[in-house]
Amino acid sequence: MSTTKLNPEEVNIAVFGLGFVGLPLALSYALKGCNVIGVDIDRNLVDQLNRGITHHLEKYRETPIQDVLSQQLSNGRFRAASDAKEALARCTYFIMTVGIPVINRNHDMSHVESCARTIAGGLKKGDLVLVRSTVVPGMTRDFVKPILEETGLKAGEDFFLAYSSERIAEGKAFDEFENMPALIAGLNEESRDTACRLMNIVTKELHPASSLEVVETAKVMENISRDVNIAMVNEFARFCESLSIDIFELIKLANTHKRVKLLTPGPGVGGYCIPNALHYLTPKADELGVPLKLLRTARKINEDVPAFVVSLVTRNLPVPAREAKIAVLGMAMKDYSSDDRLSPALDVISHLKTSGITVAAFDPAVPSEYEFKVNSLEEAIKDAHGIVILAKQNGIGYTNFRLFDRLMSKAGALFIVDTKNLYNRAEVEQHGFILEAI
Ligand SMILES: NC(=O)c1ccc[n+]([C@@H]2O[C@H](COP(=O)([O-])OP(=O)(O)OC[C@H]3O[C@@H](n4cnc5c(N)ncnc54)[C@H](O)[C@@H]3O)[C@@H](O)[C@H]2O)c1
Secondary structure (H helix, E strand, C coil), rough: CCCCCCCHCEEEEEEEEECCCCHHHHHHHHHHHCEEEEEEECCCEEEEEEEECCCCCCCCCCCHHHHHHHHHCCCCCCCEEEHHHHHHHHHHHEECCCCCCCCCCECHHHHHHHHHHHHCCCCCCCCCCEEEECCCCHHHHHHHHHHHHHCCCCCCEEEEEEEEECCCCCCHHHHHHHCCCCCEEEEEEEHHHHHHHHHHHCCCCEEEECCCHHHHHHHHHHHHHHHHHHHHHHHHHHHHHHHHCHHHHEEEEHHCCCCCCCCCCCCCCCCCCCHHHHHHHHHHHHCCCCCCCCHHHHHHHHHHHHHHHHHHHHHHCCCHHCCCCEEEEEECCCCCCCCCCHHHHHHHHHHHHHHHEEEEEEECCCCCCCCCCCCCCHHHCCCCCEEEEEECCCCCCCCCCHHHHHHCCCCCCCCEEEEECCCCCCHHCCCCCCCEEE
């Protein structure tokens, strides 16, 4: 593998997709001195970013992403664009970070296709296309490459093509771009080496692999392994509940074993990565005749958790469902995140509403608009019969029992369904609340 280092100031990069991955990735390169143009089809997003506005909650060391964005805009190392023309003409390195949504269990390649076509529209000899999206195994070679080669240029000879999976967790993006080891493979050795040089500007530890497919598949399997582990602890939680023992105490104790690493149960599994992963694998598995029984069962267990959370609500309602109001606190797909994509909170809310229950949900970090979303804790709990905790966030007074007492319904015993291990049972009961913990 070639170890020649690139001079960041001479590196012109276009990052396609400025979402949870693309924006902090683009800024990470800008912070190292590269010239970066971020390209996104969302004009409103591009406009906001160019004005220094983002809802992301990332920090580069101690500096909030909003300040990093403003600094990099003012020193000219980063700018966002909805038209790719200039990026394609000026840049040599193209990084793709657009997503593959799953709709009704089917993956949708339209973003990848349109992004590849945009890049093909300006591809030049010597360019590198580095795919960093999480993909359906085989996609870089079988789907992206043919689109890029419609230009008449040959991958691996006229331009370079590589894949490196993105492993960051939202909230830790800047740190993990640098310090999380990354896997990388190229269509050929030159493609891989070119991509390694680009990646090395930001990422300290690279693990080269023998094929694009092994890295693509490893990423999907990494995500599915978390799905399976979470499904396992969600099952353990049901057992512990029936046995009247505390699953969180059990996990802490079990994890003192040096080779055991139980994850934590919760209201389900959300976000773009884990719930989608199985659906990236199943089409190929079906084609190859591999049943994936455990993986499908795990997904189903996690998909069923929101309905279980709702059963904890309905069994405590002091009034018929149609007269009941529930306050949902925390809507993000995980704690301290602004991302509510595929959030189990949205599933819980949907089940509550289907039962006829009125829902008022509060999450100060989530920017998405919903008719059931309110802007304060007070609005959420006013006349509510119970509270459901679905994500931890700064700025929510989870233990403001005096406020709860004052504003919540007086129709019967009040209750809290805690999916986040936030409460001490004795304290909750001392305030006269019923506690349902998972
Ligand atoms: N979010 C994470 O924590 C995370 C972690 C690891 C890997 N990933 C993977 O990274 C990829 C991106 O995830 P994300 O969370 O950043 O998604 P995102 O939805 O936040 O961002 C994707 C962006 O791509 C833009 N886009 C769509 N089509 C485009 C096109 N043709 N040209 C330019 N821009 C286009 C969208 O407008 C959007 O802003 C996905 O494959 C995801 O699975 C995400």
